Amino acid sequence: MNLTEYHYKDFKFIGISEGGIYTCVGIPRFKLLFDTGIGSPSLIEYNKILLTHGHLDHASGLAYLISQRSLRKLPPPEVYVPREIYQPLDEILKLWHKIENYESQYKLIPIDFNAHYDLENQFYFKALQSFHRVASNGYVIVQIKKKLKAEYKHLPGYEIAKIKNQNPDIIETVHEAVLVFSGDTQIEFVLKNEIVQKAKILFLECTYICDERPIERARKWGHIHLYEIAQYSEYFKDIEKLFLIHFSPRYSKKEIYETLKKVLPEWLYKKTTPFLSKERKETPFAFKNLLIEI
Ligand SMILES: [Zn+2]
Ligand SMILES: [Zn+2]
Secondary structure (H helix, E strand, C coil), X not given: CCCEEEEECCEEEEEEEECCCEXXXXXXXXXXXXXXXXXXXXXXXXXXXXXXXXXXXXXXXXXXXXXXXXXCCCCCCEEEECHHHHHHHHXXXXXXXXXXXXXXXXEEEECCCCCCEECCCCEEEEEEECCCCCCCEEEEEEEEEEEECHHXXXXXXXXXXXXXXXXXXXXXXXXXXXXXXXXXXXXXXHHCCHHHHCCCEEEEECCECCCCCCHHXXXXXCCCEHHHHHHCHHHHCCCCEEEEECCCCCCCHHHHXXXXXXXXXXXXXXXXXXXXXXXXXXXXXXXHHHCCCC
């Protein structure tokens, strides 16, 4: 996997995503990795791995990354997974110990939808239910911020300082969704989760963009079609930045850029970036008729 780098404000993202081939996006700042793709030596430094589901384009690199960290004497990674795949994954990893004749260390953690998992300082993450063909979830990274209550915002600084001395209650604590990562899902992940609609940065899957692979087909396979994002565009009005991931490899870069421009309303198109690899072909994928399900 040849990883690509994208930036938005304070965040750097490193990853790659093609539907059915591989998906992983890392945030170096948190040493946090959403999905492993098929594994890469460049991902070994990530000590928090958040799996969205067990499909191999998202999770097959897990055993490799665990083993590589262990061989380099790095601390065991924390691996967060949907509860339903906890046991089979644990079995696979232990079988791999036997095959390798080496016991790699890892901490496998079944996701609890009610839990807040701490990151650095004022950040934590939690899982959100997603809508795929198998047990799956997305993740949200939340920042806890202290903010002046709305009714005091119009006051000048010296007034605020004076009031604050008498009444510290003028400050409130807010939890802001900084980033959401969808994994594979149907559009309901956006429609049913207010926190997704309020996220500053949203990584959202968009597997299909053409008439040959219509909305019904996307839904049948547990995916999102670009036409649905256009249809429900009002749900994206508060999102600052939209990264679209997981495009089927049947589409060329050119096709993706042109179709996004054509299909999305201009205001949404302007804040949208397709997360595309360097490897993705500029011209239409030569073997696209062989791609039965992606
Ligand atoms: Zn996938
Ligand atoms: Zn999947």
